[in-house]
Amino acid sequence: MMRMTLAQMVQAVHGSAEHCDCDDLETVTATSVVTDSRQVVDGALFVAIAGEHVDGHDFVDAAARQGAAAALVEREIKSAPIAQIVVPDTVAALGALAKANLEARKAIDEPFTIIGITGSVGKTTTKDLLHALLSTQGETVAPKGSFNNEIGLPLTALKVGERTRYLVAEMGANHIGEIARLTKIAPPDIAVVLKVGVAHLGEFGSVERIAQAKSEIVRGEAPNAITVLNADDERVAAMSGIAKGDVFWFGIDKAQAHDIDGYMAADDIALDDLGHPVFELVSSQGVEQRVSLGIGGRHNVMNALAAASVAKLLGMPLERIAQVLADTRRISPHRMAVSEVERDGARFTLIDDSFNANPDSMRAGIDGLMAWRSQEDQQPYRVAVLGSMLELGSDEHNLHRTIGAYALDGGVDALICVGGGDDASLNALAQDIADGGTEAKDADDMRPVRAVKTTQQADDLIRALNAEHPDMLVLLKGSHASGLSALATQWAAEAE
Template sequence: MSRFRLDQMMPTLAGTWLQRPEPFDPEMGFEGVGIDSRENLKDYVFLAIKGERTDGHAYLSAAARAGATLLVVEREVDLSDLPPAVGVLKVDRTRAALVRLARAHRRSLTTTKVIAVTGSAGKTTTKRLLQSVLAPQFAGTCAPRSFNNDIGVPLTLLGASPRDRYVLVEIGTNAPGEISRLAQLAEPDIGVITMIGHSHLEGLGSVAAVIREKAAILNHLREDGWAIINADCPGLRDYLKPVENTILFGEAEDGDLRLTDRGEADGGWWFRINDRTRFRLALPGRHNAVNALAVVAVARRMGLNEQQIDEGLSRATAEQMRFVRQRVAGIDLFNDAYNANPESMVAALDTFVELTSDASRRILVLGDMLELGDQTRMLHAELGERLIKLHRSAPIARSILIGSAMHAAAEVLTEAGMSDRLEYIGELDQQAAARIAASFESGDAVLLKGSRGMALERIVDEMGPSGRNQTNGGAVLSTAGGTPSET
């Protein structure tokens, strides 16, 4: 049985035919909704979305060849290359149509728990940990990659089946009001807020505004919904008053689920909650143990027992370029090049030092932390101060700082007399990436950390085929993988 039917979708799409499919069947079925003509779209609805870099209207023929049987557009298009069996429907705006379809589908998921995760850092990790715990027990849908915007959230909801027990949705933001709009669409049964810090200040202005924006998810919980909130962010508590069901997690003394101990054992890690229950965890670092507390809270709400939760957490793996540990030509490489903000940078540095005590040399390759607005220089200078302390305690053999914003950190290190262990590069081109990669030696431990726009993975690509495998989709199943990186 098809998941969607034309006669049920038409009132929601509210479009007009440019080409009615022949033969015409008002009950024709579709297996899903997609926006990427490179994917398998057999019996799919394809929405032509116009983005910053590309326009889906240019790929209608490709979508039809990929199997799409209904193309939804927002302007007149050339029909000459399209088979008559493929319908073409014109709507007001394809993005708006995508949201309308997702809203209608969300309301059909009457027995499915929608779990929405937001925060400045830890969103993708928490979502991945949740999937590792829930998937062995229930049928469910999980947002792929960082599908956390006005396209990714609707597509995640549309990917869910009414037979699913859960849907994991990740919700991000760049500007005021985005969380509210996406949460209103998702109508979460469970809302999770991870760590909040200095992220997207360019669009939001201040940490207080970031807290207010993230907390907007709480306004759209379903009746009897649960809020699972990081207790270590005091500003969040001001927004909890209207929420009846709450669980606080973290290291704060008044948390419901408190991280009271953690350690390493048997090639992995463990953490303890409230001085009692101990769980294994496949990802390193204090920050990941805190993320796992939120997972425990959700899993218990879903009816899982401690053994099921423990097994799921012990099997988790890291997302690509999110503190993934890999061995490349004898080099212990920690690839955390997916993204960065001040809090995730500190988490990455602390975890890197914790895991590399036996390295012959520790090398930091750090790129700009972007979208920090007026606080860019100050926050990079503060990072420089932290690097001074790290150089004196760890120690660090070299710090390679890349990008215009990192100049502030480089100045701080230079003024502290550490220029002999510092290299500053204003812009990373291929030549610089190759030179940096060639400077690493067997036995080195190397951390790559920077915002997405810095593309530090180019350095890994210059390290040879084993490096390229990890930045181009190769799976990493190391228990030393982690992820202090999302913003």
């Protein structure tokens, strides 16, 4: 964070300084911002946010004891021995403070670039890959995990300091207007749109409205910004008409790389025996570079193309891009993370892709499961453990059945569908996945398909299958509500 005095912060958020002396306005300074009192260090500004379960105002005293310089609050906490900035809405004020921080960085006569990324799938992985690439070029700030909303993006932007060269800002949305608000905080100099899918379809109402929401990142670009679009998605490609500056493209069709200036393509795509994509990176100048991704999943080719396109625009040579993409093996947790789980003398390989789920990412996860060691004579016993998908609207039951059928048609050896404990709607969706899988089987197909309500029941089934199949491969994929990421964490703790 750019160092700010109390007076500068009060001005940025249009608040009032309370519980402090006039001298404090210029002598009290903040060098970091947190919303969790446990993360307070000397010189931090603590932002008190009233959440659904916890009210940050209850921890202003604790933040003061931890060494916070000041607190941003919606009501003065008279008992807390700390300077306080009082505003009507601390979340809105957090965004205003982040905007002021970025403007202060831009005022320094040194290069600084904001890259904004949005899309229905792939945002976090693309962000992780781009962070790895740009970090080799200069100090790069990017969010942890998927900090991409009205709280996460400002907190990330407030990590930008005097020496920061790049900010990679992930921008997500559940409603129209949310990305537009994020671009007012951090207007992208380079805007990347990955895909318009059906994630959050239930919230938006139609794919067209999802496309409208994603297009807000282009409308909110900085003047003369560069727009990087997925040429293979017609709804994304249509956003070129509202771009404020040059448009660059990425996609699978190599032929377009020769026809369109500023196009990055992937050609000759294959998967190695661990499910890692190998392909030719082709630029519009006709330059080709072999790439072997350090992360698994064929779907990550498009994410790598998007990241490579931005890195190329910012001056990285293709050879260096390929090297960094090959060396990047760890990305944000619960995204196609491969590990070995060993307990009670049994062992299996886990593909943990349990961060979240929608129909596109579900199919990609299943494809990754089936690609693992697919070229070897002795293939593992493949188990897909799938949870429900949320916010899919009126067609959610059919979409879940389709995923069950896709898993069985794709060749999984066992399908376990996990609901939400006492949540009847989540249990019904898990049953839909199982029904789709069962309907896809022939009469003599004995592959097990089960729907369960809890992760404990799923764990029991996995233990039983592992006892029969020592060389077993398990995919975890589902919405956060299904608890599969917690199951992955539990297995990791047991292994340790």
